[in-house]
Amino acid sequence: MSTARCFRSMVARPALRSYIKPQILPLSIQTRHASSKHPKGFESPSSSDLDELRERVQEFTRREITEEVASHTDKSNAFPNDMWQKLGDAGFLGITADEDVGGLAMGYQAHCVVMEEISRASGSIGLSYAAHSQLCVNQLQLNGSPEQKQKFLPGLIAGTSIGALAMSESGAGSDVVSMRTTAKAVDGGYVLNGTKMWITNGPDADVIVVYTKTEPDKASKGITAFLVQKDFEGFSCARKLDKMGMRGSNTGELVFDGVFVPKENVLGEINRGVKVLMEGLDLERLVLSAGPLGIMQAAMDVTLPFTHQRKQFGIPIAQNQLVQGKLADMYTKLQAARSYTYDTARKVDEIGQIRTQDCAGAILYAAERATECTLDCIQLLGGMGYVEEMPASRLLRDAKLYEIGAGTSEIRRMVIGRAFNKEYSSHAS
């Protein structure tokens, strides 16, 4: 039995599931559950389901994403393309998607578990994984028509095609709504013109969720999302970017030069793309917050044995209080960040509650703590922390991305502050 089918039969066993009985929930929560971002019939996994899933992912990473693979991916700056098929065979590419298109319908806690464990093995494989399984697959799951889902999701989930999402442009990053890529209505579809920058999986992707302006004068009310296929005429990847970290997670600049996209490939409603974009960003930030968790765990995995084996002044360096203090801080930051991410994901799964400030907060907190923990990892390894024989420098270079991608730390703080403003202005009125 394939691992995917094995998971499916595992999660179908009622004894393994925890059931939230709608009748015992307050009415406000029941209403929110009705608009939940899960496939039909979704039931939140129990903690033992999630533990079992974590063990399966760890078995996978021990076998397929060894330290050698992670290091080679970083040094060669090339994604190991056979990984897509392996991730697909393992059932990890459609964690939040419908079972009838090959997904596991296990929800966002499960997606965070897979993301955390893959990122623990390799930050860059983790980032590409999330761009595919969350940014592309989950956006299609949430916004695709039945025909679009049937057409694209089986291949994406099996790992035979690669997905990406393109919203950022060289002139529109934090202020993404100021994007300039346009889509002009023509007979039978739209013609896209413009460029997209820093697109994860862009150089390899077969299917890309692309945000454009269909009504450039209407600002956020004129945005539409499209599904662009690699073989559409006029589409190309101009270059692969050379990055300081997340090397091997291929990042590209994409060009749309008069690309005709049939109307069947409009994702969601015309001019309502900002809703697709913003709602997608909440869940994207939540799932991506598990990336820095994995990197922090990887830093612990390196630092703990090293500091207990390395002796100076006749004793393991971990017996010095200054070293213990750093280890304790690393551990506490990881555990606090982990609790925040999984608590936010549990509320999405169990009561359908998506709080923008917590999705932004979880990644804000985890990302900054990951940079701190990986710097501490380098410090505690001393000279060995500074040489490329050890993974410490890669962990730091990978961690830093999470303070920039999916909205920077400054923008996340702004998003949280704005949520308070909204709450207080509604109290005032």
Ligand SMILES: Cc1cc2nc3c(=O)[nH]c(=O)nc-3n(C[C@H](O)[C@H](O)[C@H](O)COP(=O)(O)OP(=O)(O)OC[C@H]3O[C@@H](n4cnc5c(N)ncnc54)[C@H](O)[C@@H]3O)c2cc1C
């Ligand atoms: C490796 C990598 C992968 C990525 N993958 C994708 C992807 O798959 N798809 C995609 O669409 N995009 C992707 N991005 C793009 C990413 O989301 C943007 O880089 C990010 O949103 C920041 O935009 P910017 O680079 O234009 O920075 P800018 O917006 O120019 O910001 C520069 C600095 O100014 C600060 N700043 C800007 N505005 C404000 C403000 N109002 N208040 C306070 N500070 C402010 C920022 O916080 C930052 O410190 C990726 C980026 C990287 C590096």
